[in-house]
Amino acid sequence: MNFIEKLTSVSRKNKSLVCVGLDPDSSLMPLGVSVSQFSREIIEATSDLVCAYKLNLAFFEAMGDEGFKTLKNTVGCIPEGVVSIGDAKRGDIGNTSKAYAKAVFDVLGFDATTVSPYLGFDSLEPFIRYADKGIFILCRTSNPGAADFQSLLCETGSLASPLYQVVARKANQWNKDGNIGLVVGATYPDELKRIRAICPDMPLLIPGVGAQGGDLALAVRYGVDSRGEKAIINSSRQIIYASRGKDFAQAARRAAQELREQINNCLNIA
Amino acid sequence: MNFIEKLTSVSRKNKSLVCVGLDPDSSLMPLGVSVSQFSREIIEATSDLVCAYKLNLAFFEAMGDEGFKTLKNTVGCIPEGVVSIGDAKRGDIGNTSKAYAKAVFDVLGFDATTVSPYLGFDSLEPFIRYADKGIFILCRTSNPGAADFQSLLCETGSLASPLYQVVARKANQWNKDGNIGLVVGATYPDELKRIRAICPDMPLLIPGVGAQGGDLALAVRYGVDSRGEKAIINSSRQIIYASRGKDFAQAARRAAQELREQINNCLNIA
Numbered sequence: 001m002n003f004i005e006k007l008t009s010v011s012r013k014n015k016s017l018v019c020v021g022l023d024p025d026s027s028l029m030p031l032g033v034s035v036s037q038f039s040r041e042i043i044e045a046t047s048d049l050v051c052a053y054k055l056n057l058a059f060f061e062a063m064g065d066e067g068f069k070t071l072k073n074t075v076g077c078i079p080e081g082v083v084s085i086g087d088a089k090r091g092d093i094g095n096t097s098k099a100y101a102k103a104v105f106d107v108l109g110f111d112a113t114t115v116s117p118y119l120g121f122d123s124l125e126p127f128i129r130y131a132d133k134g135i136f137i138l139c140r141t142s143n144p145g146a147a148d149f150q151s152l153l154c155e156t157g158s159l160a161s162p163l164y165q166v167v168a169r170k171a172n173q174w175n176k177d178g179n180i181g182l183v184v185g186a187t188y189p190d191e192l193k194r195i196r197a198i199c200p201d202m203p204l205l206i207p208g209v210g211a212q213g214g215d216l217a218l219a220v221r222y223g224v225d226s227r228g229e230k231a232i233i234n235s236s237r238q239i240i241y242a243s244r245g246k247d248f249a250q251a252a253r254r255a256a257q258e259l260r261e262q263i264n265n266c267l268n269i270a
Numbered sequence: 271m272n273f274i275e276k277l278t279s280v281s282r283k284n285k286s287l288v289c290v291g292l293d294p295d296s297s298l299m300p301l302g303v304s305v306s307q308f309s310r311e312i313i314e315a316t317s318d319l320v321c322a323y324k325l326n327l328a329f330f331e332a333m334g335d336e337g338f339k340t341l342k343n344t345v346g347c348i349p350e351g352v353v354s355i356g357d358a359k360r361g362d363i364g365n366t367s368k369a370y371a372k373a374v375f376d377v378l379g380f381d382a383t384t385v386s387p388y389l390g391f392d393s394l395e396p397f398i399r400y401a402d403k404g405i406f407i408l409c410r411t412s413n414p415g416a417a418d419f420q421s422l423l424c425e426t427g428s429l430a431s432p433l434y435q436v437v438a439r440k441a442n443q444w445n446k447d448g449n450i451g452l453v454v455g456a457t458y459p460d461e462l463k464r465i466r467a468i469c470p471d472m473p474l475l476i477p478g479v480g481a482q483g484g485d486l487a488l489a490v491r492y493g494v495d496s497r498g499e500k501a502i503i504n505s506s507r508q509i510i511y512a513s514r515g516k517d518f519a520q521a522a523r524r525a526a527q528e529l530r531e532q533i534n535n536c537l538n539i540a
Contacts, residue, residue, distance in 0.1 A: 023366070058373065061377070063377075068338045092326075093411065093477075095293075096328045099293075099295070099328035102332045103334075117388065120413065120419055122414050141393075142363060143363040145391040146389060147390065148391055152426065152436065154425075160425060
């Protein structure tokens with residue numbers, strides 16, 4: 001089963017576009033709970049409510065020696081049918097990207113990863129070559145500084161268009177195996193709408209609802225494809241830090257349930 | 271001592287702009303030699319000939335469980351006075367970049383790192399905030415696909431200029447603490463010349479000589495500042511895989527010596 005089939009299958013089964021972002025930061029976690037336990041319990045409490053988990057590699061790397069093992073174990077806790085996304089935002093020259101792709105797909109076993117487009121096609125090709133995996137290219141990110149470069153008007157042919165739209169069009173061209181998706185922040189709904197128009201069938205990974213303040217209703221309306229699918233709405237802090245007490249996993253479950261319901265309500269209205 | 275002082279000091283002491291790129295790929299290494307031993311012996315054999323070592327995180331991540339420890343041990347083998355660069359090309363939203371910066375500077379102890387500009391200022395700020403460390407922003411990379419986005423003409427004010435030049439100008443604006451540098455491939459000498467004109471005082475990390483085919487004489491001529499300094503000329507494969515036999519470290523020493531001499535000859539002519 002390739003990435004798109006797996007994503008579609010779990011989204012339908014769990015009736016969910018929710019992705020839980022695992023950004024384990026011990027200063028925000030309940031006292032006395034290890035990152036391994038924290039991540040495992042949250043996964044166990046929510047895996048019937050989500051389509052995917054997005055593991056942010058930075059937070060595991062910042063742990064030092066134990067980080068890699070903890071990351072690998074956490075990927076192993078994700079049930080077979082649920083999508084695992086390694087949020088790594090890698091991108092380097094060809095032979096280096098090959099090593100990064102090996103790390104994220106072969107060693108860590110993720111179903112999908114995020115990559116940065118700045119170095120161009122040959123930096124992404126070693127990832128894209130994994131035809132059964134999902135490759136999410138950064139397009140319009142959710143942060144305030146996104147506009148610094150992504151909004152620059154670029155001359156391409158007769159009309160100028162913002163850099164993020166050039167990236168979206170290139171992603172279409174490169175999508176021979178149908179395994180490319182884009183990262184688009186919920187904090188920029190107009191841009192999300194335009195990107196969905198450029199790439200009507202691509203899966204979009206949409207962070208930025210919750211702590212970052214993106215509008216959920218617009219993220220759903222503009223983010224889904226014509227069938228109301230292929231949007232992966234990520235929430236990290238709002239779900240995993242819903243409680244800092246011993247009930248953190250149950251609180252995460254409630255928060256995930258609520259987000260799923262809100263998203264599904266938006267879909268029914270749309 | 272801050273990054274620039276350390277770089278200048280070691281470059282003068284060793285009369286060298288050479289940076290050895292440690293990209294340990296076991297399929298290219300001598301048989302029966304571990305990555306730890308390989309890296310350590312190469313460092314021991316070359317540390318009086320170079321200004322810096324650039325460790326490519328991808329190759330350590332691809333090793334799996336042992337990668338992080340090996341990476342950390344290798345950083346520990348670099349003599350105190352020689353610059354260590356963690357080539358990671360990270361870049362993410364603020365709280366994630368903070369975790370990446372912690373990993374590369376606090377946990378791994380690098381003097382400098384490479385970052386990707388696509389997400390804009392707030393993605394780089396958590397790195398730049400380490401005022402004593404060196405932050406090399408990708409500007410014009412050495413690979414063939416670099417042109418896909420980096421050469422796009424962007425509208426900025428009255429004149430259009432290529433994206434990589436917009437990045438160079440932004441880097442100047444952001445350089446309040448004097449700790450920012452740029453990554454510019456030797457494979458694009460004209461672009462290197464323009465970037466040096468925009469940023470006359472910044473350190474430039476210049477990969478792409480050797481296996482990638484960049485012109486060394488032009489890289490030196492256009493890469494150095496007005497004092498003939500602040501260019502960090504990286505060579506990876508040409509040095510570390512100079513021999514696949516037991517004499518790999520001695521062969522690396524000869525290759526590093528030769529590169530240093532070639533660079534210094536270019537400087538004397540210029």
